Amino acid sequence: MPARFHEDCPACPEPRPFARAGQVAARFACLLAVTVAILVAGKCGAAEESPAQSLRKLADGFVSPVVVVSLDAHRLLVVDQIGLVSLVAEDGAKRPEPFLDVQTRLTKLNNGFDERGLLGLALHPRFVENRKVYAYYSAPLRQSCPTNWDHTSHLSEFTASPDGGRVDIASEKLLLEIDEPYSNHNGGRIAFGPDGCLYIGMGDGGNGNDEGHDRSLVGNAQDLTTHLGKILRIDVDHPDAGRAYGIPKSNPLVGRAHARPEIFAWGIRNPWGMSFDQGGDHELFAADVGQNRYEEVNIIRLGGNYGWNQREGHHPFDRKNPGKLDDSEVATPSDRSGFLEPILEYKNLNAFPKDPGAMGISITGGHIYRGRALPHLQGRYVFGDWTRQWVQPDGRLLVATRPKEAATGEWTLDPLPVASHPESKLGAYVLALGQDMDGEIYVLTSQRAGLLDRTGAVWKLVPAK
Ligand SMILES: [Ca+2]
Missing domain, CATH: 3.30.160 (Double Stranded RNA Binding Domain)
Incomplete structure (x- = not known):
């Protein structure tokens, strides 16, 4: 031809x-x-079979949408990583004035690619009465920190206006400051548990192999003297003397020397996606982004050690040889004593480029579906992967199903096709998922890997027509 x-x-x-x-x-x-x-x-x-679910675009014009939560029964809050929180009506109309603007509080962000910014938002369980709002963001490095570190993460409490529709930044009360050696692996997802406490997902401090952080020989995630690489739990309603918050008495390291009392669980690399099940046993799900080979989802339990940087998924991790591709090395029971296993893992396409079980290159955590519109998803974990390749927006949606026989077995993993996007190709980076107070699920995407342009969109997972 x-x-x-x-x-x-x-x-x-x-x-x-x-x-x-x-x-x-x-x-x-x-x-x-x-x-x-x-x-x-x-x-x-x-x-x-044509998919039973589809994506309907609700709102767009964001740079990098990373959180969706319900403000009330008819309005959503959408967090943009660049430091803005928008109020979006159920018909998708976005109010021109932001609900909250913390842009002036952020450390300087890079346009090209940046894991820092406004990363977490949660409303107090009694928000209707007390109008308290909690946010987690990346602030400039505080002065007491080594000058070669990168920034300081802030967890702050704000108070919304009497009508609940706006937050004055002057109401900020800083609860927790955590210094970060590198710009990446910040976690920053926050959520209130059924116990009324606030849970905070913390990344390992960044860089590779969880090492080189100046002070920790074992890696931050296994070092109980640092908040990095942990799931933290605090009580925002009953502050202790000398603290802006309280330490729940049942936190596992309370009273132990050389350990942070805020720690609830550890051995975490970068919990990108952390959510409580709105039904069932209200379990806490945290996706943990892998380094080289395996992405994983964990159910977080009090005092649990989830393995990083000794393990990646179900496999031993060797920081001296992090890319080792021997897939036969699944740990024996004696290897993994002391570590809690993830409920599922999948292979990273970068390490296993031809493996059909490789779903992408970076897990994006989601939610247990508890809505009414899609009964076949009831009780299943809907999540995604950011993209299948760094340079092209090629994220996917996934769904995990709890094993029938054993409560502690491996969940099964399937792609979640959507009628709106043939062959499951979203043509976008899957930045995050969100859930409203009705248990319905939202997918947050962008066309850019970095903080450039306003290609960010919020989609609602709906029945296919
Ligand atoms: Ca793990």
Whole structure:
């Protein structure tokens, strides 16, 4: 065939002129190719069940949407990583004035790619009465910190206006400051538990292998003297003397020397996606982003050690040889004593580029579906992966199902196709998932890996038409 691309041909990526000598043959071949393609597509389409769910775009114009929570029964709060919280009505209308603006409080962000910013937001369980709002963001490095560290994470309490629709930044009360050696692995997801306490997901401080942080030889996630690499739990309603918050008495390290009393669980790398089940046993789910080979989801239990940096998924992790691809090395029971296993893992495409079980390169945690619109998803964990390749937006949605027989076994993992996006290709980075007070789920995406442009969108997971 003289020309690779064929004018006016719907099967070709872009129109190009025909080479004169092969024009007729090329047109015929092109027509034949399109006919075959239609026949094959028709046959495949008939064999495949069309997805029961779809994505409906609710709102757009964000840079990097990372949190959705309900303000009330009819309005959502959408957090943009650049430091803004927007109020979005159930019809998608975005109020021009932000609910909260912390842009002036943030450390300077990079446009190209940045894991810092406004990363977490939660309303107090009695928000209607007390109007308390909690936010986690990356502030400039505080002066007491080594100058070669990167920034200081802030957990702050704010108070909304009497009508609950606006937050004055001057109401800020700083609860917790945590210094970060590197710009990445900040966690920052926060959520109130059924016990009324606030849970905070903390990354390991960044860089590779959880090492090189100046002070920790074992890695931050296994070092109980630092908040990094942990799930923390605090009581915002009953502050202790000398603290802006209280330490729940049942926190596992209370009273232990050389340990932070805020720690609830440890051995975490970068918990990107942390949520309580709105039903069932109200378990706490945390996705943990892997380094080289395995992405994982954990159910977080009091005093649990989730393995990092000794383990990645169900496998031993060797910081001297982090990319080792021996897939036969699943730990024996004696290896893993003392570590809690994830409820599921999947392979990272960077390490296993041809493996059909490799779902992407960075897990995006989600929620247990507790809505009414999609009964087949009831009680299942809906989440995603950021993208299948760094340079192109190619994120996917996934769903995990609890094992029937054993409460502690491995959950099964499946792609979650959506009718709105053929072949499950969202054509976007899946930044986060969110859930409203009705248990319905939202997917937050962007077309850019970094904090450039306003390509961020919020989609609602809805029944397919
Ligand atoms: Ca783990």
